[in-house]
Amino acid sequence: MIAEKIHAIWSRELKLEEFSDTDDFFNLGGHSLIMANIQVAIVSELGIEVPMDQLFRKSTVKEISEHIEAALSAA
Template sequence: MTAQQKIHAIWARELKLEEFSDTDDFFALGGHSLIMTRIQQSILDELGVEVPMDQLFRKSTVQDIAAHIDSSLTVS
């Protein structure tokens, strides 16, 4: 499973949504700061990557967060 697929699964679970696009905006899907905190922890637990909260708010799609994680793993 790719990082993008894992993030999509985390969002689906935390937002309680079955279908959405990886380019849909977190906030347009009904997301808020408390859900984002749970998503941040799930990304750390399941992918082993800590994504700063400001990055999660700026990169508010699954696709953008996955790209951020992929680029940070490449740099590491």
Template structure:
């Protein structure tokens, strides 16, 4: 499931293990450098290129996962 993979990436990059699918990236302390690392992980681990504007528009694991799923073929 994409949401599980996205959550694991966020946990790793934000150095937290208590992230839920509805937590807001920015409320968790997310900032541009971390966002860039997460974008890279999405490409490397999921095969999905997620533009920066989509990261701002979809600031939760649930919403960005839905966006990634809408892109079609991804490798979880």
């Protein structure tokens, strides 16, 4: 469920319809301004803040989703 939401956010912000959850954000044409928009959207739509450094280190939908799921489980 979280992966689907993250995928939808990426799709909207990157203006891409088709990509894999294991595709790298930067290889898809992403850059820091788009990542800032994604960070805001995650907070707005999922209610959790992912630090920017984590978004850059975990640069796939799969990795970010796993990070969020772990954070929610720990809370």
